[in-house]
Amino acid sequence: MRAFTYERATDAPAAVAAVSRPGAKFISGGTNLLDLMKLEIEQPTHLVDISRLPLKDIEEVPGGGLRIGAQAANSDAAADARVRTRYPVLSQALVAGASGQLRNKASVGGNLLQRTRCPYFYDTAAGCNKRNPGAGCSAIDGINRAHAILGASEDCIATHPSDMAVAMTALEAQIELLGADQAARRVAIGEFYRLPGDTPHIETVLRPGEMITGVVLPPPPPGRQVYRKVRDRASYAFALVSVAAIVATERGTITGARVAFGGVAHKPWRSVEAEAALAGRPATMATYRAAAEAAMAHAVGRGDNDFKIDLAKRTLCRTLANAAQSG
Amino acid sequence: MTMIGQPINRVDGPLKVSGQATYAYEHWDAGQPLYGFILGATIGRGRITAIDTTRAEQSPGVRLVMTYRDAPAQGTRDVSIFSEYWRAQPKLSSPEVHHYGEPVALVVATTFEQARAAAHLVDVEYAVEPGNYDFAARQDQAYAPKVVNAGLETDTAVGDFESGFDTAAVKIDQRYTTPYQFSQPMEPNACMAVPHGDELTIYVSAQIVDAARNSVAGTLMIDGQRVHVVAPFIGGGFGSKLGIHSETILAALAARRLNQPVKVAMTRQQIFHLAGVRPTSSQRVRLGAGAGRTIGRHRPRGQHVYKPPRGVRRADRRHRSRPLRRSQPLDAPPADAARSSAGEDVARAGRSAGPAGSRVGDG
Numbered sequence: 001m002r003a004f005t006y007e008r009a010t011d012a013p014a015a016v017a018a019v020s021r022p023g024a025k026f027i028s029g030g031t032n033l034l035d036l037m038k039l040e041i042e043q044p045t046h047l048v049d050i051s052r053l054p055l056k057d058i059e060e061v062p063g064g065g066l067r068i069g070a071q072a073a074n075s076d077a078a079a080d081a082r083v084r085t086r087y088p089v090l091s092q093a094l095v096a097g098a099s100g101q102l103r104n105k106a107s108v109g110g111n112l113l114q115r116t117r118c119p120y121f122y123d124t125a126a127g128c129n130k131r132n133p134g135a136g137c138s139a140i141d142g143i144n145r146a147h148a149i150l151g152a153s154e155d156c157i158a159t160h161p162s163d164m165a166v167a168m169t170a171l172e173a174q175i176e177l178l179g180a181d182q183a184a185r186r187v188a189i190g191e192f193y194r195l196p197g198d199t200p201h202i203e204t205v206l207r208p209g210e211m212i213t214g215v216v217l218p219p220p221p222p223g224r225q226v227y228r229k230v231r232d233r234a235s236y237a238f239a240l241v242s243v244a245a246i247v248a249t250e251r252g253t254i255t256g257a258r259v260a261f262g263g264v265a266h267k268p269w270r271s272v273e274a275e276a277a278l279a280g281r282p283a284t285m286a287t288y289r290a291a292a293e294a295a296m297a298h299a300v301g302r303g304d305n306d307f308k309i310d311l312a313k314r315t316l317c318r319t320l321a322n323a324a325q326s327g
Numbered sequence: 328m329t330m331i332g333q334p335i336n337r338v339d340g341p342l343k344v345s346g347q348a349t350y351a352y353e354h355w356d357a358g359q360p361l362y363g364f365i366l367g368a369t370i371g372r373g374r375i376t377a378i379d380t381t382r383a384e385q386s387p388g389v390r391l392v393m394t395y396r397d398a399p400a401q402g403t404r405d406v407s408i409f410s411e412y413w414r415a416q417p418k419l420s421s422p423e424v425h426h427y428g429e430p431v432a433l434v435v436a437t438t439f440e441q442a443r444a445a446a447h448l449v450d451v452e453y454a455v456e457p458g459n460y461d462f463a464a465r466q467d468q469a470y471a472p473k474v475v476n477a478g479l480e481t482d483t484a485v486g487d488f489e490s491g492f493d494t495a496a497v498k499i500d501q502r503y504t505t506p507y508q509f510s511q512p513m514e515p516n517a518c519m520a521v522p523h524g525d526e527l528t529i530y531v532s533a534q535i536v537d538a539a540r541n542s543v544a545g546t547l548m549i550d551g552q553r554v555h556v557v558a559p560f561i562g563g564g565f566g567s568k569l570g571i572h573s574e575t576i577l578a579a580l581a582a583r584r585l586n587q588p589v590k591v592a593m594t595r596q597q598i599f600h601l602a603g604v605r606p607t608s609s610q611r612v613r614l615g616a617g618a619g620r621t622i623g624r625h626r627p628r629g630q631h632v633y634k635p636p637r638g639v640r641r642a643d644r645r646h647r648s649r650p651l652r653r654s655q656p657l658d659a660p661p662a663d664a665a666r667s668s669a670g671e672d673v674a675r676a677g678r679s680a681g682p683a684g685s686r687v688g689d690g
Contacts, residue, residue, distance in 0.1 A: 001440045003387075038440070040447055124447065125369035 001038050008049040012213055016180050018048045020209050026050050028071060028110040031102050036115060039122060041131055051107065055213055058082065064219035070109030070176075070212045074164065075100070077108055087217055089225035089244050093167035096229040099236050109212035112165055112175065112192070113204070116158035116266075117238055118147065129155045130200040145304035146240065149296075149312070151265040156200030157302055159263055160193065161238050166262035167227055169270050170244035174216040180209030186216070193267030200266070223248030223256055226323040230263075230315050239263035241312045247278070247323040254278045254287065254324065259295065264312055271295040274316065283324040288317040339560055348560040351532040352517040352592050360519055360588035361390055363435045363581050364442035365573060365597060366449050367428035372458035372658040375422035375431060375451060382448040383434055388441030391581055392449060393433045395419045398580060402545045409478065411663075412538035412570035415545030418577055424453065426660045428600025433577040435589055458658035462607045463504075469653035486647030495615025503612060508605040508665045509598070514562020516602045518575040519590035520582035527583065528555040530590075531575050534568045542571050543579055566664030567602035574601075603663020 009015035019026055023045030027033055030051075036042035055069035058080050066086065068077050077083055078094035098106065120126040120138040127136035139147055139157050147157040173189045192204055206212075223246045231237040242262035248255045257278035261269040274295035281287040292313035299309045342348040380392040402415035418430055432449045436442035459465055471481050492498065518531040527547070533539040536556040544551035561568055574591040582589040593601055 001444055038443070040444065 002040060002043050002045070004037075004044055005046045006049065007046070009053060012050075012053055012055065012178050012211065013182055015048055015050050015053060016178055016182065016209055016211050019211070020180050021046055024048055026211060028107040029073070029105040030110075031098070031106045032110065032114040039124065041115075041122065041124065050211065055109075061216060066217045067176075068108050068215045068217070070107060070214050072108050073104055074098070074106045074108065074111055075103040077164075078103065086220050087167075087171060087225070089170060089227045089246060090164065090167040090217070092225075092227035093163040093229075093242075093244060096227060096239075096242070097163040108164070108215055111162055112168075112212060112215075113206075114161055115203075117161045118158040119143070121158060130158060130196075133199070133201050140302060143304055144302045145307075146238070146263075147302060147305050148265045149299040149301055149305060149308045150261075150269055151195045151267070152300065152302075153196045153198065153200070155198050156196035156266065158196070158200065158266060160203075160265065160267050162268065163227070163229060163239060163242060163262055165189065165193075166242055166260050166268040167244045168215060168217070169260040169268035170225075170246055170258040171217050171220065172258075174218070175212060176214040176216060177206070178211050178213050179207055184213070189215075189268070190270055196266045203266075221246055221248070221256060221258060223258075224323045226319050228315055228319040228322070230311060241308055241315045243312075243315050243319040245316070245319045245323045247283070247320055249283045249324050252283055254281055254283050257291075257320075259291070259316065259320075261295070261312060261316075264299075264308060273297065278320070285317060285321065288320040289313070291320065292316045343560065343562070348562075350514050350517065350560055350562050351519060351530045351558065352515075352590055354519055354530045354557070357519070357521040357528075357588040360521075360590045361435050361437065361581070361585065362439040362442045363433050363578055363589050363591035364439065364446045365430045365577060365591065365593065365601070366432040366434060366446040366451075367597060367600060368424040368431050368453070369427070369451075370424055370453045370455050371427045371460060373424050373453045373455040375424065376454045377450075377452040378422075378431065379450040380432070382450065383432075383445040386436075386441065386445035386448055388437035389434060389445045390437070390587075391433070391435040391585055392445070393419060393435075393577075393581060393584070394431065394449075395422055399584070400548070401576075401580075402548045405545065408541075408545075410538065412535055413541040413545075416542060416571075416576060417546055418573050418580070426600065426658055428597060428660065430573050430577065430601070433581055433591070435581050435585065459656060460658060462655060462657060463609070465657075466609065466655060469655045472652070472654045475652045475654075482649070482651045484647075484649040488647045488649035491647045492613055492615040496618040497616040499612070499614040501612050503610045505605075505608045505610075507607045507659075510565035510567035510602055510665045511595070511598060512561075512563030512565055512567060515593045515595065515598060516567060516572055516574050517590065517592035518571070518578040519588060520575070520578040521588040522582045522586055525549070526553045526555065527579060528557060529575060529579060530557045531571060532561055532564070532568055533558050533571050533575070534561055534564055535570070538569070539571045539575065543575060546576050547579060547583070566605070566666045567598065569664055570603070572601050572603070600660050603665065604660050605665035606657075606659075606662045 009018055025044035027047045027049050028051045053071055055071040057069045059067050061067050066082055074094050078091045084091045118139055121128050121131050126138040129137050137156055148159045168189050174186045175189055175192050177185050225246045227244050229239045229242040231239050239262045244260045246258040257275050259271045259274040274291040277291040277294040296309050296313055301309055378394050383392045398419035401417035401420055404414050408414045431451055434442045434446040475481055514532055518529055521528045531539055536558055539556045540551050540554045544554045574593050578589050578591040
């Protein structure tokens with residue numbers, strides 16, 4: 001671990017001002033950053049602690065939405081009665097992630113920005129374009145069972161590890177940002193993450209020094225919400241495949257659907273193809289299978305992860321059936 | 328007899344679950360120890376061509392960076408000693424790399440974090456040699472070891488298997504494979520070595536203290552009476568703690584060099600490479616039976632110890648069997664035991680009987 005200096009920001013404007021110095025990074029719960037610093041994958045020289053900023057509240061917004069402060073703990077967001085009632089897919093996704101101890105410590109903003117768990121990203125002896133641009137990707141021809149099947153590039157096949165962000169993608173959350181110039185802006189979560197392309201080290205559209213201050217959930221769309229996560233262990237494991245689905249039905253016909261996948265891409269993967277294949281169709285397994293085929297039409301396996309294509313299809317079918325029949 | 332069927336706690340159970348059991352890495356009797364961190368090879372097979380410890384040595388808190396160039400002379404692995412666990416196991420003894428993760432340096436510093444950070448600053452260059460890694464693809468290289476696990480005969484036979492199998496009315500001929508299996512105990516393999524003049528006390532996570540003592544003494548080339556082993560609790564072993572490994576030898580070498588207590592624990596990842604692996608295996612089983620109900624013939628062909636099940640041996644005096652065992656050299660971590668607490672007799676792991684322990688994957 002490299003030596004670093006530390007300061008605790010007193011308010012959001014001071015935080016973005018403090019992080020403007022070279023080598024500085026924000027630290028919130030630290031559940032990912034500290035691990036990466038110990039392995040010297042992240043090497044900040046200065047940390048600006050934003051975990052005590054007054055950004056923990058979960059509050060109603062006009063028009064029926066909910067705003068979750070960036071510093072709200074994952075466990076608090078998951079347990080919030082309004083989240084559980086109106087956004088159950090988000091509560092389920094949060095509880096599916098990490099462990100109780102980590103959820104108590106991890107913030108909502110930090111969860112959005114956690115880095116991939118690709119083992120080659122963590123192994124400093126391996127080539128990784130994300131950790132060391134231009135160094136090559138050891139995963140593509142390596143042990144890539146956990147890796148991406150959608151939207152990957154020849155430079156990076158890592159996946160985004162968050163469960164929470166998958167649910168937020170299905171919910172079309174808006175991410176509130178405060179810039180180094182003190183200007184606030186909002187970015188839709190669908191626009192927030194980048195695919196790896198030839199710059200896998202750049203993961204979001206965040207500008208230098210920009211800080212996440214909150215997440216705004218629009219009013220929930222009609223329909224039943226379900227999050228389903230498939231993983232190697234029943235607890236404390238990242239998703240091989242996960243699905244956030246919101247399905248509305250009327251007399252056996254799907255009137256609206258939202259579908260997002262986790263564990264399959266460099267970002268939470270919204271499948272508009274699956275949604276289009278569901279809308280207006282009967283709520284039957286044949287429809288779900290067609291949606292699954294549409295969702296995975298461009299999926300590419302890299303060997304060890306070939307199984308994920310079928311797993312994603314089946315997980316989607318099961319999740320849709322669960323959401324539609326119960327709703 | 329009165330214990331059978333009774334819910335009886337393990338003697339160490341309450342201490343372990345209440346955090347009062349003191350593990351090897353946690354002893355403070357000798358005061359503040361130094362921390363060692365193992366740097367593993369990043370190639371599968373080859374040779375160190377250059378190793379530069381300058382940056383690591385200049386890193387904060389570093390007290391020692393030991394490599395093959397300055398590690399002391401050590402005893403060699405003596406195959407005349409019956410069990411591997413009692414044998415010397417020299418570390419950092421040559422520039423040769425036999426498997427991925429094999430120690431190429433030990434960095435000792437005031438804190439664990441300093442040692443780990445400095446380990447990243449050891450600059451190692453390798454000449455990579457082609458290695459043998461694919462068990463399934465290279466079974467043509469299988470050879471008959473002189474003896475197999477526990478000193479048993481390599482090939483045995485009862486009766487004439489081939490003619491019996493040829494004429495059997497019912498035949499089964501199947502191949503069964505098992506994957507590599509690893510021991511991953513809760514407590515990582517760890518050791519604190521405390522020098523006292525010519526004597527050495529090792530606090531170590533090892534289940535066979537006599538083996539640990541002999542292995543350390545043989546490696547350090549000192550009288551076993553001068554090595555004291557303290558191992559009050561084991562936080563799980565699953566085979567990996569029958570013998571000692573790099574953590575103990577390297578802690579002992581560094582402690583004697585610095586004349587201070589030094590402790591070394593494997594990281595979770597290092598346990599995969601350095602604490603032994605149950606090898607992958609392939610077993611061809613041929614069974615032949617008469618038209619009646621008895622199985623009379625066996626011909627397993629594989630690497631693991633095999634004995635016909637007792638029931639079969641008793642049931643059919645006419646049984647004929649011819650188990651053959653073969654090993655296959657792989658550039659993989661050394662073969663060792665990996666086991667659960669149950670089912671030992673059906674899951675007996677084979678230990679390499681071949682030469683150059685770290686070279687032989689034992690299948």
